[in-house]
Amino acid sequence: MQFFSEKKIYDFMRMRFVAISLSFVLLLGSIFLLFDRGLQFGIDFSGGTLIQLKYKEKAPIAQIREILEQTGQFQNLSVTEFGSDEEVTIRFLGSNENLGNDSAEGISKLLKDTGEFELRRADVVGPKVGDELRNKGLMAIIVSLIAILIYIAFRFEWRFALAAILSEIHDVLITLGAICLFRIDVNLDTLAAVLTVLGYSLNDTIIIFDRIREGIKKSKETNLAPIINESVSATLSRTTLTSGLTLATVVILYFFGGSMIEGFSLSLIVGIVIGTLSSIFVASPTLLWFKFNVFDFRAKELEKMKRKQEKERNRAMYEKGAV
Numbered sequence: 001m002q003f004f005s006e007k008k009i010y011d012f013m014r015m016r017f018v019a020i021s022l023s024f025v026l027l028l029g030s031i032f033l034l035f036d037r038g039l040q041f042g043i044d045f046s047g048g049t050l051i052q053l054k055y056k057e058k059a060p061i062a063q064i065r066e067i068l069e070q071t072g073q074f075q076n077l078s079v080t081e082f083g084s085d086e087e088v089t090i091r092f093l094g095s096n097e098n099l100g101n102d103s104a105e106g107i108s109k110l111l112k113d114t115g116e117f118e119l120r121r122a123d124v125v126g127p128k129v130g131d132e133l134r135n136k137g138l139m140a141i142i143v144s145l146i147a148i149l150i151y152i153a154f155r156f157e158w159r160f161a162l163a164a165i166l167s168e169i170h171d172v173l174i175t176l177g178a179i180c181l182f183r184i185d186v187n188l189d190t191l192a193a194v195l196t197v198l199g200y201s202l203n204d205t206i207i208i209f210d211r212i213r214e215g216i217k218k219s220k221e222t223n224l225a226p227i228i229n230e231s232v233s234a235t236l237s238r239t240t241l242t243s244g245l246t247l248a249t250v251v252i253l254y255f256f257g258g259s260m261i262e263g264f265s266l267s268l269i270v271g272i273v274i275g276t277l278s279s280i281f282v283a284s285p286t287l288l289w290f291k292f293n294v295f296d297f298r299a300k301e302l303e304k305m306k307r308k309q310e311k312e313r314n315r316a317m318y319e320k321g322a323v
Contacts, residue, residue, distance in 0.1 A: 030177020197271030
């Protein structure tokens with residue numbers, strides 16, 4: 001399916017200064033939010049308790065919240081609907097020793113007058129486990145970036161690798177900035193969203209880089225900017241279709257998936273939009289600023305081709321017994 005004409009070439013590089021300026025503003029804003037507000041770690045990373053209850057009738061969320069808040073025992077209390085209006089989740093930091101050894105039983109006693117309900121789930125994460133999960137999550141992002149750098153450096157060229165890494169860091173920081181702005185709890189599902197954004201953005205970037213590399217080999221153009229414009233224009237229909245369908249799916253999840261995955265889906269919405277745009281307006285222009293030389297690249301590719309042909313010729317001679 002073609003949304004854009006394959007023959008029409010759009011001058012993306014002419015807009016790169018405006019796009020980079022906007023990206024720079026978003027990046028600075030995200031860094032400011034990260035230092036000013038900081039990430040709001042949820043139960044998975046800071047330790048805490050999650051309790052899920054199912055009422056026979058509609059859950060009286062306002063009454064539940066009022067009763068629990070009046071006790072003054074719960075830190076960062078959150079009471080939200082889960083899936084249906086009969087089910088509710090209660091979250092708070094720590095295990096609350098005032099409730100006794102069993103937090104779920106203590107909550108049940110406090111809420112006994114709110115209606116008939118059954119306990120569906122009770123999860124308690126200790127602070128030590130939370131610290132360990134947080135450190136492993138950070139390590140997962142760092143290892144992913146290093147693996148991306150190595151992979152692209154081997155598949156393409158070191159300037160392609162650096163451009164991709166800068167683009168990926170740009171996407172992650174802005175996504176984290178959005179998480180701070182909307183005060184999304186950073187849990188394992190939010191971490192999964194950030195890693196998904198990394199992979200999604202990388203996929204877009206590699207497709208564009210692959211087309212740029214092929215364009216350098218086939219085109220007679222000596223300047224890189226026109227080759228980038230032609231390559232990005234050629235992938236525009238694919239990018240629009242893939243990103244548009246993925247974004248539509250995630251938007252539906254955000255509005256109809258329930259409160260439990262709102263943070264996950266909102267992080268993905270921001271990440272997909274930023275990742276798609278950065279592949280075009282951040283990763284590709286970075287090659288220009290790194291002074292990527294078309295002539296040197298073609299010379300290296302020609303040398304690789306000669307060595308490959310030489311190896312094939314020697315192999316053929318060896319198989320025929322000529323060597």
